[in-house]
Amino acid sequence: MKPQDTLPTPLEATAEMVRLADEIAHHDLLYHQKDAPEISDGDYDALRNRYRALRAAYPELVPPNDPEKTVGATPAAGFGKVTHKLPMLSLGNAYVDDDTRDFVLRIKKFLNLDEKEPLLFLAEPKIDGLSCSLRYENGKLALAATRGDGTVGENITANVRTIKDIPQTLPPDSPPLVEVRGEVYMDRAAFFALNAQREKTGEQLFANPRNAAAGSLRQLDPAITAQRSLGFFAYAIGENFDPSIDSQENLRNRLKAWGFRLNEPSAKCNGAEELLAYYRSIGEQRHALPFDIDGVVYKINRFDWQERLGFVARAPRWAIAHKFEAQKAETRLNRIIVQVGRTGVLTPVAELEPVNVGGVMVSRATLHNADEIIRKDIREGDSIIVQRAGDVIPQITGVVMKERSPDAQPFVFPTHCPECGSLAIREEGMVATRCTGGLICPAQAVERLIHFASRQAFNIEGLGEARVQELWENKFIRTPADIFKLKEHRAELVKREGWKNKSVDNLLAAIEAHRTVPLNRLIFALGIPQIGEATAKLLARHYRSFAAWRTQMKEAHDPDSAARTELMNIDQIGPLVAEDIVAFFAEPHNLLVLEALTAVLTIEDAPPAEGPQPLTGKTIVFTGTLSAMGRPEAKAKAESLGATVAGSVSKKTDFVVCGADAGSKEKKAKDLGVKILTESEWLALVERS
Secondary structure: OOOOOOOOOHHHHHHHHHHHHHHHHHHHHHHHHOOOOOOOHHHHHHHHHHHHHHHHHOHHHOOOOOHHHOOOOOOOOOOOEEEOOOOOOOOEEEOOHHHHHHHHHHHHHHHOOOOOOOOEEEEEEEEOOEEEEEEEEOOEEEEEEEOOOOOEEEEOHHHHOOOOOOOOEOOOOOOOEEEEEEEEEOOHHHHHHHHHHHHHOOOOOOOOHHHHHHHHHOOOOHHHHHOOOOEEEEEEEEEEOOOOOOEHHHHHHHHHHOOOOEOOOOEEEEHHHHHHHHHHHHHHHHHHOOOOEEEEEEEEOEHHHHHHHOEEOOEEOOEEEEEOOOOEEEEEEEEEEEEEOOOOEEEEEEEEEEEEEOOEEEEEEEOOOHHHHHHHOOOOOOEEEEEOOOOOOOEEEEEOHHHOOOOOOOOOOOOEOOOOOOEEEOOOOOOOEEEOOHHHOHHHHHHHHHHHHOOOOOOOOOOOHHHHHHHHHOOOOOOHHHHOOHHHHHHHHOOOOOOOHHHHHHHHHHHHHOOEEEHHHHHHHOOOOOOOHHHHHHHHHHHOOHHHHHHHHHHOOOOOOHHHHHHHHOOOOOHHHHHHHHHHHHOHHHHHHHHHHHHHOEEEOOOOOOOOOOOOOOEEEEEOEOOOOOHHHHHHHHHHOOOEEOOOOOOOOOEEEEOEOOOHHHHHHHHHOOEEEEHHHHHHHHHHO
16 A cells, blocks of 8 residues: 555455455456456556555455456366466556565565665566467477466467467477467557458447457457457567576567567666666657557566566566556446445445546446445536546546536435345444345355355366356255255256256266365365465465364464464464454354365365475574575575464474574574574575475
């Protein structure tokens, strides 16, 4: 969050993050899989940025469907699936100059570099297109794939072969195996020509060049793709067996020599101020370029430093996209609707007269909560100002009072859920209004079941959103355990429209295949507020068995218990996360859900974390100033070798690594008899591992 922003309370932030996560997931599906976005790229970026700001301010409040753990959307069914050898991840975003400066400082801190030490980046325009991976074997194009969800993409080889910018063969000196990554795009001239042709034939027009490129590339008939004048810029490498490619600058030179077009103009920059000068220069040239860009990308030049920096969540630490600022526009607020999220939070949304804001059409804006509507005195029928700034959610910044109708009435926030009619209450100290319907509310029950069956949770193929909705509406499933009793209803299912023997048997087989589940997936699938995939893995790795976890969480109900202390000592689990976990186990209904699940599932104990001894399964605390590597790198290294990094010292701590000026943690380690390592001993231990 920016210093001038007013931070929401933790309870407010929890509600807002859950709502944002749901909204982002919805738009990811429309954008990446259906090529039919409802909002502009700028609006989507603003949703992401607000979520990241809240996530940074409250890392312990991460919801189960954390958008930072996902990239894109699951591949559509029309294409074959391709598993990327190396994930195709997204980039973090910068919107103001200080974001770029902070990015550079974070890298220097991670690499433990002096503040004045040179730090070279390769900066290039950020093309607004569709990410694509090209795999060459023995110099020939063998496979092309979309990014998909980052792990699995779509096989679009036949379509890619029609793009003239993409070489079908590489020069003889190219590696025997190389994966080139880049962006498929459509320049503005081709876009306008395509839309003009579609208008003549009465077809729906594309909203912008990016959508046109995505829709063209993902045609099932390659002949249609060939007619669409697509281009390709290469900018990255995936699998690579050529060690001489050791920097971004070197890579760009090699890609050009291989016959690829590059996104220009690029520049090598030293430090934040040179990056910002490049950003301003590209901004001035933006409208003169023949293709759309929505910002610039900064990448650490050295590949060895990229490897050290690694990745966090869904993005690399060594690169960032600096987005261009958006604009404001005036339009009419036609209606205020209230949506119900997966956790029952009622969120008001403004439906607007579509308006062009910075070159894209905007038709919706979030109103956050009832207080926001009252504070800004927003009424249906008002003329309002819509802002698409990068560092806030797309929002209504104000009302044009001189244009307000004398008949305009204040908006009355509903006291009952618009989905199920249950009482909607606003608890003391909270800004969110929440439906009390729980699992009887279709907005919540269905979403909870969809989450339970989702790829990151139980990964039950064939039990997607539409199937869950149908099964719930027809009362085949009401709770997660009911999923594993569906085989009792086989005779009824095969008689239903759209269901056949094979589809029913395939679904039942997929369910049976996941009747045995790893502990971390079960924890994530339960949908406990703030428990994302990473936190679920931490809990599973710490408690190892479901029985131990359940017992300890029940005991942790007592805030003074050893179980509560142990829970909060797990790195990244603070008091607020602990409260939500404990609250989940304090609810009798949730215990019944768990009992029902244990009756139909086999829950696997968590194996020791991957990584060789002596760090596997060990709990480490770092204290003081480390000189050889920064604290973030040391923590990342320890976790990569199977250790758990804790924030405080306890009897269960295995090692305390003490740097210069170590304080109370070193003293506590001595008092408890915990082994203390110097930084050199820690480095030796890492080397042996």
